[in-house]
Every structure is written in structure tokens, then in C-alpha cells.
Amino acid sequence: MVVPFILLALSVAVMVLTWNFPDVFLLALLSAVAAMVLLLLAWRKPREAPRKWAVIDGSNVMYWQGGVPKIEAVKAVVEYLTARGYAPSVMFDANAGYLLADHYMHDGALARQLGLPVSHVMVVPKGVQADPYILAAARDKAAPVVSNDRFRDWAGDYPEVTQPEHCIRGNFRDGVPWLNLPLTCNGSKPHSMAGL
Numbered sequence: 001m002v003v004p005f006i007l008l009a010l011s012v013a014v015m016v017l018t019w020n021f022p023d024v025f026l027l028a029l030l031s032a033v034a035a036m037v038l039l040l041l042a043w044r045k046p047r048e049a050p051r052k053w054a055v056i057d058g059s060n061v062m063y064w065q066g067g068v069p070k071i072e073a074v075k076a077v078v079e080y081l082t083a084r085g086y087a088p089s090v091m092f093d094a095n096a097g098y099l100l101a102d103h104y105m106h107d108g109a110l111a112r113q114l115g116l117p118v119s120h121v122m123v124v125p126k127g128v129q130a131d132p133y134i135l136a137a138a139r140d141k142a143a144p145v146v147s148n149d150r151f152r153d154w155a156g157d158y159p160e161v162t163q164p165e166h167c168i169r170g171n172f173r174d175g176v177p178w179l180n181l182p183l184t185c186n187g188s189k190p191h192s193m194a195g196l
Helices: 002-017 022-044 071-083 096-101 107-114 131-141
Strands: 052-057 086-092 121-123 170-173 176-179
Touching: 002 022, 052 071, 052 131, 071 086, 071 107, 071 170, 071 176, 086 107, 086 131, 096 107, 107 121
Parallel strands: 052 086, 086 121
Antiparallel strands: 170 176
16 A cells, blocks of 8 residues: 555656646656556455464365265365364375375365365375475464374474464364364363354
8 A cells, every 4th residue: 555655646746846748747647547546446455354374184184074085074174264264274195086086186176175265275296295285384374283193203393293282183073073172182172163
């Protein structure tokens, strides 16, 4: 919003100084009109609250409902977190598509099934573990990780996995997602997602 205001102020100043020179005055007038349009657009644009991110270990969460891989389990957790103001980001191992649909599925295909933008879903390259990608994304976004994996093998590179608030553990009970809230992975009292 500052740049359009500066552009408007400069344009008006040039208009005042060049009112005797029609070509320059006209150019300054057009610049002032453009700056006004930018200011109006910036003023009308709703300000978004800072987003709380949550990184979902999709290859772990897809097993939460009955122990068999289901994209619906991941989608239910995405919807739950979204309803509570989180911006979920989901990461899958390369074999996730084979487990879910007997064929490779890329980021876009999984994003469509989850109702998320492609920029919020990642399938890691074949032969690479998703864990370091998940932990790096969580670190970059200062976000908790939604997974029942404790990531103990990665504690040397990502010591935050030893912090109780770093993981959100969960499962499904009677067909309803369940998460361990508040954001802990140290065995504190779990709370059902139903009715929250």
C-alpha cells in the first residue's frame, strides 16, 4: 500500500510542476490514475490473518482409519485442521498412489482428492524418505507435524522432534477422526475431534 501512495504523490507533484507541458502533464495524470486504482485495490483487499501451518505426514495418516490406506482419512484430518484455522500441508512418500489406487499419483492428483492447492501437497521423489521433507517443512513454517511417527531417527538433525508440542498424534474412533490435543506427542490426554 505504500508504493501506490508514493507513486500517487510523485505523480501529483509532477502534474503541478508540468501543467504548462501537456505531454508530460498527461503522462503524470495517467500515472496518478493508475496509482489511485492500485490504492483502491489495496484498500479493498481483505487482510488475511497470519496462518497457522500444520504439516501432515500423509503416508502415516492414510493408515489411521482401520489400518488400511485411505485418502479419506487424510482428507478428514485436512478438513478438521482447516476448520480450526490451520493451513494444512500434506507430504506423501512416492509409493502413496500405488497404495491408494494401484498407480503412481503426483502432487496434483492427490491435491484434487484432498481439496487443497497443489502448492500444499508434495509427493517426494522415488527412493527418498518423506521424513526429512516433512521435518524441514515443519521447521520452515514453524508448524507442528501431524503423524503417529515420532521421528526418533531424525532427532540429530531435527532436535525439535523431541519437544512435546512438535507432534499431533491421532487416529479414528467410531469413524470419527481423533487428535491428541493440545499439540503434544508425549501421551497427554487425547481429545476427540467430534463436537469441537
